[in-house]
Amino acid sequence: MKKLTSITLLLVFLASFFVNGQSDQGQTATEIDTKINEVLDDKGMENAETQIQENIGKLPDESGYGLKIALEKIKLALTFKRERRAELELKLANKRLEEAKLMAEKNELKGLMRAREEHKKLVQKIKKDLKNSGEDEKDLEKQNEIEDNLNEQENKIDTIENSILIRAKGLNEDQKKELIELVNGFKSETSDVKIKINEDKEELITRLKAKGITEEQIKEKEERLGKNIERFANHQIQQSEKMLNLANELINKAQNEKNITIKQETLDLKKKAQEKLDEAKKTLTEKKYKESVLIARESKKLSALTIVSIRGNPEIALERAKNLEELSDLREQKLEDMKRLKEERDKLKEEYKEKIKDIKEDKLKNLANIEYTGVINKFSSTLELRLKSDNPRVRELEQEIINKLSDGKFAMSVGDYKKVIEVSDEIKKLIMELSEILNKEERK
Secondary structure (H helix, E strand, C coil), X not given: CHHHHXXXXXXXXXXXXXXXXXXXXXXXXXXXXXXXXXXXXCXXXXXXXXXXXXXXXXXXXXXXXXXXXXXXXXXXXXXXXXXXXXXXXXXXXXXXXXXXXXHHHCCCHHHHXXXXXXXXXXXXXXXXXXXXXXXXXXHHHHHHHHHHHXXXXXXXXXXXXXXXXXXXXXXXXXXXXXXXXXXXXXXXXXXXXXXXXXXXXXXXXXXXXXXXXXXXXXXXXXXXXXXXXXXXXXHHHHHHHHHHHHHXXXXXXXXXXXXXXXXXXXXXXXXXXHHHHHHHHHHHHCCCHHHHHHHHHHHHHHHHHHHHHHCCCHHHHHHHHHHHHHHHHXXXXXXXXXXXXXXXXXXXXXXXXXXXXXXXXXXHHHHHHHHHHHHHHHHHHCHHHHHHCCCHHHHHXXXXXXXXXXXXXXXXXXXXXXXXXXXXXXXXXXXXXXXXXXXXXXXX
C-alpha cells in the first residue's frame, strides 16, 4: 500500500513538473505569436477608412453579400466620368482584398474564391477605365496616387499569403496550396494594372515634354509626389526587420531546446531574408524607393517562410521560396524588358521627329490624309468578320480603334497633322492585333 502511495505521489510530482514546464514554454510561444500577429496585421500605412471593419460590410460567406455587390455595380454604372469610376473601382478592389484577408484568417476557401472572382472583375474594369488621356502636371499627381493605392494592395496580398502560411490551422498541404494559388491570382491581376499604370505614366511624361516641360522639372515634381512612396519604403523595411527578428527569436528558442536541430535549409532561408533586407536598405539610401519596397517585401516573405519551416512545414516553405525566387527573376526580366522597350520607343520617337522636320506642311497634310484614310479603310474591311465574332477582346479593340479614329478626326480638323500620323500608327497596331484574332477565328 505504501509502495502504491509513493508511486502515486511521484506521478503527481512529475505531472506537475511537466505541466509547469509546458506552461513556461507556452507563454514564450504565445508572446512570439502575439508579435507575429502584430506584424501580420500591420496597418501602419493604410488609410483609417480601410482599418474599420464596419466599412467592409457583408463578407463573402454571409447572406447579403450578393446584394452588396449588386449595389456597388449600380453605383459604378451611375459614375459616368471614367477617372472617377476608376477611383471607385480601385477603392472597391481594396475592399475585396480586405474581405479576402478575413476569409483567409477564417480558412473560408469558398469565401476567398468569391472575393477573388469579384476582385478579378474589378481589375478588368480598372484596366479599361485607367486609360490616360491627360497632359498636365495634375495628371502626373493622379498617376502617383494610383501607384500608392496599388502599393497598398500588393502589401495586403502579401499579408494574406503570410497569414495563410503561418496562421492557417487544420488545413492539409493541398488546401494550403489551393489558398496560395488564389492569392497568386490576386498578385497577377494587381501586377497587370501596375504595368499598365507604368506605361500610361511614360506616355504622360512624353506629352509633358512635348509641351515644353523639361526632364528636370518632371523629376522635381515626381520627387515631391514621391514622399508617400518614401514613407512606404521605410515602413516596409521596418516591418521586414520585425519579421526577421521574430524568425531569429524562434531559431534561438528552438536551438536552446534539447533534441531540436534547425535544418540547414531553414537557416539558408533566414540568411536570404537578411541579405534581402540589407539590399532593401541600400536601395533606400540610393532613393530607389519602388525597388526598395519590392525587395523589402521579399525579405519579409523569406522571414515568414523561415517561421513556417521552423514550425514544421519545411517542404511548403522551400517550395514557396523557390517560387519567390522565380517571381523575383521574372520581375527583373519585366523591368529589363520595360527599360528596353522605353529606350526603343524613345529612339523611334527621335527618329520620327527628325523625319517630320524634313517634311513640309503641305506634304505633312497629304501624308496625314493618306495614313488616316488608310486605317479607316483597313478597319472597315474587317467589318464582316467583326460582326461574326463574340470575342470580348474584339469588342475592346473595336472601341479603342473608334476612340483613336475620333482623336485623329479632331486632330485633322485643327490642323495637327503630326498628331494624325501618330494616331494612325497607333490604330495600325490595334488593327493588326484585331486582324490576327479574327483570322484565327475564321480558320477555326
